[in-house]
Amino acid sequence: MGDSRKIVKSRPEVIIGNFFPIPSFLICNKLDFNLNEINFENIYEGISKAYWHNCILSLEDAVITYELDFSKLGPKSKEFNASRGYNVETGVCEWQYSQHIIPFSTICEIYDCPVHIITVDKDDIYSHIYNFLGSLEQSIKNCIKYDYDFGEYLGITSKTIRGNK
Numbered sequence: 001m002g003d004s005r006k007i008v009k010s011r012p013e014v015i016i017g018n019f020f021p022i023p024s025f026l027i028c029n030k031l032d033f034n035l036n037e038i039n040f041e042n043i044y045e046g047i048s049k050a051y052w053h054n055c056i057l058s059l060e061d062a063v064i065t066y067e068l069d070f071s072k073l074g075p076k077s078k079e080f081n082a083s084r085g086y087n088v089e090t091g092v093c094e095w096q097y098s099q100h101i102i103p104f105s106t107i108c109e110i111y112d113c114p115v116h117i118i119t120v121d122k123d124d125i126y127s128h129i130y131n132f133l134g135s136l137e138q139s140i141k142n143c144i145k146y147d148y149d150f151g152e153y154l155g156i157t158s159k160t161i162r163g164n165k
Contacts, residue, residue, distance in 0.1 A: 023054045023096075023139030025132075030060040040115050049112050052098040054139045055132050061120060063128040065135050066113035068095035074109035077102045094118075096135035 044052050056064040070081055070091040078088040080102055100111040121127045151157065 022143050023136065024051075025053055025055045025057065025136060025139075027057045027132075028059070031058045031062075035062055035064075035117050035119070049098045050101075054096050054098075055135045057129065057132040059129070063118050063132040063135075065116050065118070065131070066095045066098055067116035068093050068100055068111075068113055073100065073111050076104050076107070077109045077111065094131065094135070096139045 040052070054065075058064075070078065070086055070088040070093075073081065073088065077100065082088045094116055095113050098113055100113055102109050118128050118131055
C-alpha cells in the first residue's frame with residue numbers, strides 16, 4: 001500500500017500536531033471469531049504498526065482501538081505530556097493511533113500502543129459506537145491536511161485536454 005501511487009508529490013515537514021497519517025477504519029455488523037484469541041501482530045504481519053487501522057467497529061460486538069500508557073513513554077514525551085496536564089506516572093487513556101509519536105528537534109520518540117478492546121456494555125449498548133465515533137473524530141481532526149490537485153493525480157493536465165498542443 002505504501003508503494004502505491006500517491007496523491008501528493010511530497011509530505012509536509014513533521015512538526016508537533018502535524019504528523020498523523022490519514023485515518024483508516026473498518027466497520028462490520030458482527031465478528032465471527034473470539035476477540036480474546038485474536039493476534040493483531042499476525043493479522044498485520046509485514047505491515048508497519050504506523051499503518052494499522054485507527055479503529056475497528058463491530059456494531060454487535062466491540063470497538064477495537066489502542067491504549068496509551070503515559071508511564072511507558074520516553075522521557076521527553078513524558079515531560080511534554082506532563083506540561084499539558086496529563087498524569088504521566090499512572091495515567092492511561094484510550095488512543096486512536098497505533099503509535100504515540102512526538103518529534104523533538106534531535107529525536108522522535110515512538111511508543112507502540114497496545115490494542116484495546118471495548119466490548120458492548122449491556123447497560124448502554126451504544127457506548128462502543130460513541131467511542132468509535134470519538135476516536136474517528138479525533139483521528140480526522142489531527143491528521144495531516146494535504147493539498148493536492150485531483151486533475152494532476154488522474155493525469156489530466158492542460159496538455160492532455162488540448163491534445164498536447
